[in-house]
Amino acid sequence: MIQKFISLQWKEFIRSSSFQKGVAIKVLLFIAAAYIGGMAIIAGAGLYLGIKKMIPGIDPMLVVNSFIIFWFMADLLIRYFMQQMPVMNIKPLMTIPIKQKTVIHFLLGKSVISFFNLLPLLVAIPYCVTAYINGNYPLLNILFWLLSIIVITLSLNFLNVLVNKSNTVFYITATLLVSIVACQYFGIYNIAQHAGMVFYGLYMNPYYIVIPIAILAILYYANFNYLNNRFYLDSAISKKVKEVNTSDLSWLDRFGSMATFLKNDVRMIWRNKRPRQVVIMSFLFLFYGVLFFTNKLYNDMPAFLAFASIFITAGFLFSFGQLVPSWDSEHYKMMMSQNIPYRQYLESKWYLMVIAVVISFVLSTPYIYFGWDKYAMIAAGASFNIGINSFVTLFGGALNRVPIKLNERAKAFSNTQGFNPTQLLIALPKLLLPVLLFWLPYYLANYNVNAGIITLAVSGVVGLVFRNYFLTQIENVYQKGKYKTVAAFDEK
Structure with missing residues (x-):
């Protein structure tokens, strides 16, 4: 047997x-x-x-x-x-x-x-x-x-x-x-x-x-x-019957046609244990800079400080964003059978990650205590996360076809359901590219920290300028693999 x-x-x-x-x-x-x-x-x-x-x-x-x-x-x-x-x-x-x-x-x-x-x-x-x-x-x-x-x-x-x-x-x-x-x-x-x-x-x-x-x-x-x-x-x-509490999310209507997707994501985070844990863990990323900024050893290694600055505002982007579209795996087939523009679905995920980065940047204001140069690194990291890392994360989702069962009991603090080794490969450019963009101009400008910070910030702005182009290319990738994704999410 x-x-x-x-x-x-x-x-x-x-x-x-x-x-x-x-x-x-x-x-x-x-x-x-x-x-x-x-x-x-x-x-x-x-x-x-x-x-x-x-x-x-x-x-x-x-x-x-x-x-x-x-x-x-x-x-x-x-x-x-x-x-x-x-x-x-x-x-x-x-x-x-x-x-x-x-x-x-x-x-x-x-x-x-x-x-x-x-x-x-x-x-x-x-x-x-x-x-x-x-x-x-x-x-x-x-x-x-x-x-x-x-x-x-x-x-x-x-x-x-x-x-x-x-x-x-x-x-x-x-x-x-x-x-x-x-x-x-x-x-x-x-x-x-x-x-x-x-x-x-x-x-x-x-x-x-x-x-x-x-x-x-x-x-x-x-x-x-x-x-x-x-x-x-x-x-x-067997299915457990739970009482569902409704909430007023009319403030999201300002996003127009994407409001429906944003509301669904907010409700999912509010009602399910797994995404709530992700939000909590992403909040802990805010303290990542303390490990580097309080250690005098890293003062002579600004590339490591830039690396830490990326993490401070990227908690939600890394933890929640890498599992797009697995979060919707239970009703993904239904969504794909509706007359729903794929572009709006992807754009709503992008806006959600951008909002999270902006909130994290605001909450990182106390890092001014360590100096305006450190805060400038965090600001440049936030710009890079919005303009580059958000698109890389969405692109990685096209290769993520591991479903997440939101109704199943999640384990404490984390759940590796939905995780696969492919995400590690996708994570490499998100981690190494900002360090490279900081270090190269920093080295070429005779070890001028400001050159690295400006390059990192400008790269994010350039990414925003080409936002529509990136989203179009990402949409094409999702469209090509749509039926494979549906079949993968339907596997038991």
Whole structure:
């Protein structure tokens, strides 16, 4: 039966619209994965000798075990935001004689096949090889330590599944991680030292491996039990009835024919958890500049300050804008069947992002405290976000065909539903282009900061001048991929 499931999943993959999104993007993602994997192998191979050279007289194995807990913490954090959860259309399977446990075991096994589970091995295996060759460590101890790392990595995989599915597990895990970092940072408790002794004990005493194996078994059972208790047809098709509160949005009528779209977006943000979380997270972007402006180190690196200035006013644009048109995936087919000009739909999204950038710029006024030059950078960043980044974001939406189910319960603070690796590629020009536009004139003008600020601001103005041209080109891209997008949003 597992073989049959694998066959069905393969057919679903090659027949889905996402498979036809473009060979170039898949090649770039493969190159990125190969590059990261190659760097991991090089880092693992040089880790033992590097520690031996930098910290002579101390066992490198003890050093690695002292800091490996922070590796696992970073691993869990990256998984939470980037690892896609295993999904499978189980509704057709509920009506045929297939054991429920078999489907659940297949789903959990599917989550193991992930680049995030492979990456630690690309570091740990070369490290163990070089440590065994150069350090004369007992082979049995090295092998069982490596096996412990593999088991802990799989445990993080299943913990991440629970964190994504359960708010309770999320809050407990987040509290624990924040407490560990705070204790280490403020010197309350040396986590690195004591955790290092625990992991070093896995090396010194191979039979201790039963502990991580037991943790893995517990997490696997917790995942199995969680899915098993929700594997019912009624829970899949039942709908919750909620009272809807109306609000007066007549002030948006000044936008004319686009007012209908703007009102729909405002209502969606007001009534649904996921977009509300996006608005909250975009507000936190306003404090991004504090990390840079309060650090004297960056005063001699204005390009980094320009980078931070982009983020201050781009919170809503980056978080909400990158998921256009996924926000409307549930009724996208209906919208496309109506006599609705595509241009108005896209223009309404653009105006929404522009309004958000303007509001963020106004709220960033307290940054004047750090100097008018810093505030001028923020103003130039806002101009670039309005005139360039808004159009790049809309263009990226044409390649985003991952639906968002607004009526499904979202996880705490975030939801990777609607996220796909393509967005990372689209994000590169939004992040690197403003830094390049600032740094080049800054360098050519004999390190004159004003030259970089003016160039960044003027680029945004130029983008506004060619607004109609950009929107027309973006509209053409959306029109060409309209039916693919409709088919992708209709997939379950």
